[in-house]
Amino acid sequence: MKIKVASRGSKLALIQVKEIMHKLFLRKYIYEDQGPSYEMFKEYDNFENAYEVETITTKGDKLSALGKKQFDKLNFVSDVEKCLLDGDADFAVHSAKDFPSEANKDLKYHIIDNDGGSLSLNDDILIFRNSLEPIFERSMKIGTSSLRRKMYAKHVLRAKNIHDLNGNIDTRLNKLESGEFDCIVLSEAGIRRLFNQTIHIPEYKEELDEPIKNLNYKRLKSCPAVGQGRLLVQYKSDNRFAKIIKDCFEIEDDFTGEIHAMRYFLNKINADCNSAIGFEAHDGSHSGRVSFFKGQVFGLNSFIEFEGWSEDGMDLAAELALKDFIEKGGKDLLDEHN
CATH class of the missing domain: 3.40.190.10 (Periplasmic binding protein-like II)
Structure with a gap:
């Protein structure tokens, strides 16, 4: 059966x-x-x-x-x-x-x-039309359906030409190559799965940086959505x-404590994966190292970064990051989108 x-x-x-x-x-x-x-x-x-x-x-x-x-x-x-x-x-x-x-x-x-852990494989990537150099210019027409990614493009990339992009990954890539967009933002893990370049534990760590074949892209230095990839x-x-x-x-469950901490954080601030907020974290408790929890939150006209570090595990690092988020006015920035 x-x-x-x-x-x-x-x-x-x-x-x-x-x-x-x-x-x-x-x-x-x-x-x-x-x-x-x-x-x-x-x-x-x-x-x-x-x-x-x-x-x-x-x-x-x-x-x-x-x-x-x-x-x-x-x-x-x-x-x-x-x-x-x-x-x-x-x-x-x-x-x-x-x-x-x-x-x-x-x-x-x-x-x-993911096999390979948190080594950049859950990042956002900026994919360019094959006919373009993978160098972002502010005037380029950039496509994404995510509020967080739109705000990242506006505040960090300083993009001037941001547009909605809907559909599944194949549809989005087709819209890119047809000339409807100059570049689009997608998840690296999703692209690797779709292109049959799934994430395996490599024999040598440097293999993790092997580029995605047949794709014209660069990684973004953004904090991804909770659970992305x-x-x-x-x-x-x-x-x-x-x-x-x-x-x-x-x-x-022993290796996804970061995700649970992020989900706890979202609950505490009454946000979800649609919100203009992203996180990056590492639980160092399994290796005797410091745990960190940091993120970016975007308002309509500005953004902040917040963080928490602890030698006593992921939960305390998340609590300290939450305190930093509140003190810097992160909730007010989120509320600007309501």
């Missing part, structure tokens, strides 16, 4: 399901003698034969198709969660960026870290595969 995986139906979403199933299939050998759900797994000699996708067109997909931009990201998640709660799928794969900061209490979840697995605790999912992905 195959595993049923709930997912949105975009090309990128289906690639993300495949990535999670590959990880699950690799890790199941560690636990293969631990019960009937593992026995069910043994009948498959290839992970691609072990699952089928329950494809869901979410309310968020419908709103995006209508050209809507600023809406609650829960609209990308709630229809998929209903599929889980109704027992129509064994687990779901989400983009962690779309996951609401208040999780559904009837479902369990694990945030999955990460995936999230969600399931019911009484599902037939709950144990194998928990065993294989619970270990990720």
Whole structure:
């Protein structure tokens, strides 16, 4: 009996399901003698034969198709969660960026870290038309649908010609190459997945800087949205595969403390991934190093950077960053967009 995986139906979403199933299939050998759900797994000699996708067109997909931009990201998640709660799928794969900061209490979840960790792979990248030099000029027509990215372009790049850009990644790239835009902003991790240059642990660290083939781009020095580039697995605790999912992905919880701290921060300031705020953090507690938490928040006419550092772990670093954010007037900047 195959595993049923709930997912949105975009090309990128289906690639993300495949990535999670590959990880699950690799890790199941560690636990293969631990019960009937593992026995069910043994009948498959290839992970691609072990699952089928329950494809869901979410309310968020419908709103995006209508050209809507600023809406609650829960609209990308709630229809998929209903599929889980109704027992129509064994687990779901989400983009962690779309996951609401208040999780559904009837479902369990694990945030999955990228292989290669936080080494620039969750950044925003600025992609230029192939006919242009990858050097940004203020007069260039730049496209993005994200408020945070628009404000970064305005305040940091000093861009004068910022426009909305809707559609899936393929659609956006096609609009770029057709001459509708000079450059666009996208997530590096999403592009790498779509171009089949997924993020693996390299033999040598410098391989992480291998450029994305056939793409004319540069990395931006911005703080990304919470969960950008990460995936999230969600399931019911009484599902037939709950144990194998928990065993294989619970270990990720030790390496995604930064994301949980960011989600806590968003809750405290009543913001979400649509807000004009981004974060960068590193939990040094596993290696005996200092933890840091920093970010950028953008108003209509100005922006600030805030930070917190601690030798006592990620939670304290986030609290200190929150204190810095409040003292510098970060909440007032966010409220300018309301």
